[in-house]
Amino acid sequence: MDKITVYINKLDDFAIGILILVAAAIAGLLVKLVLFRLMKFYNRREDPLLVRSLTEHLNQPFAFFIPLLFISIAIPTLPYSNETIYVLKRTLEVLDIIAFAWILVKLTNVGRDVVRSKYQIGKADNYRERKLYTQLQFVRKITIILIVFVALSLILLSFDAVRKLGTGLLTSAGVAGIVIGVAAQRSLANLLAGIQLAFTQPIRLDDVLVVEGEFGRVEEITLTYVVLKLWDNRRLILPLNYFIEKPFQNWTRTGSDILATVYLYTDYTVPVDALREEFNRILAGTDLWDKQVSVLQVTNSNEKTLELRALMSAHSSGTAWDLKCLVREKLVYFIQKTYPHALPKERAEFTGDKAAGFLKHS
Known part of the structure; x- marks a missing residue:
């Protein structure tokens, strides 16, 4: 009982x-x-x-x-x-x-x-904001890793049976670093490259790059890789150390404004002055142009055509792309409508018996 x-x-x-x-x-x-x-x-x-x-x-x-x-x-x-x-x-x-x-x-x-x-990244001139966002993102991820590391160590230290393991985890970072370096050299190289990228900043979030022949914008920078959003919404994934070891184009390295270029190939008979006036008129009629740069020049020539380069400026890479398409379309239409004889053509000259035979058969 x-x-x-x-x-x-x-x-x-x-x-x-x-x-x-x-x-x-x-x-x-x-x-x-x-x-x-x-x-x-x-x-x-x-x-x-x-x-x-x-x-x-x-x-x-x-x-x-x-x-x-x-x-x-x-x-x-x-x-x-x-x-x-x-x-x-x-x-x-x-x-x-x-x-x-x-x-x-x-x-x-x-x-x-x-x-x-x-710091709003959505504005047109966002160079300072993109620089800060890149550093902030990297520092935040490193901070989270440190918080998890310290929390795990404190949990281990709260048990007598594994106190030595917890103490070793906190005090043997040098030994762990050697082991990690041997076991995962490429991952460690990417992490060190990430630290270098965050503070030297050859690339930043929202930068416009041309990498491996692909045009895109930096969408994400992680501790080990970079995500590049391409113009057709594909994603190009590259390791961080790629941007340390290999060359690439950064169109927005020092600012968000950019120069847009359009190349035209015409016959030698094209009236360049008239084409230049039309180019300036097109720019004056659109808000895509930032009114800073407008140049149309003959930049090259060969035995068949003249090369004309139209150079103009825009506030951002996206605007510059739209401006290039607009100017190219308008100038081609102007030449077709006003000076069709100035379109590229092949010339041939027949003399003597060849010329007579050609006329006879025609």
Whole structure:
């Protein structure tokens, strides 16, 4: 009978402890809901960027962190043995570290939102913004890796059995670096190339590049590779060290403005002055031209045609492409309509018997 009574008492203690833990978790969730409802209410009235970003990114981690905090407070009140309390505390320490690391990772998103709101990449002259975004993206990813590394080390250090492993993880970075360098030399080279790219910046986010004969815009820079969005929406994936080791064209290296070029090949009889006047008239009639550069010159000649180059400026690479297409179409139409004899042609001269025979057969 005494054994049954002891068993029932233990069962009662277990149920009471579970109820305390559940009540603490529910209390934490209620506090979290009230806190974030107040933040959302404040956002609807004032719409501050920082509070709005905090509300968006910290909603999920705080739904995990605040109940853990309340459970930690309730642990000493549990009617459990010292061994059970110890196990619960160790478990909560691990969960608290995970929750705190999660919050820190989300705070990097908050910092990104604040920077992006202050520096808008969507404007025409976005050279400074693209430079900052490239550095910000790389630093954020390195920060997340460091947060995860430190959190994992702290978790290991919280257990006596693996404390030495955790200490070694924190203090033997040199040995680990050698092992990693031997095992993954190319990955390490890409990571080092990423650090170099982030601060020397031969390329930036949204730069316009010509790589391997492909024209595209830098869409993403990760820790190991670059994603180039091509003009036809294909993606070209290249390792970071490609941009350290091989040549490529960067059309927006020092600014977003760019010169557009159109080449025409005509007969020697083309009136260049009239074509130049039409070129200037076309530019004056479009908003694509930024009114900085407009030149039409004869740049080359051979035994059959003249080469004419129309040079004009635009605010961005996309605008420059549209301007090139417009000018090319208008100039070709002008030549076809006004000076059709100036289109490229083949000439042949027949003399003597060959000329007579040609006329006879014609």
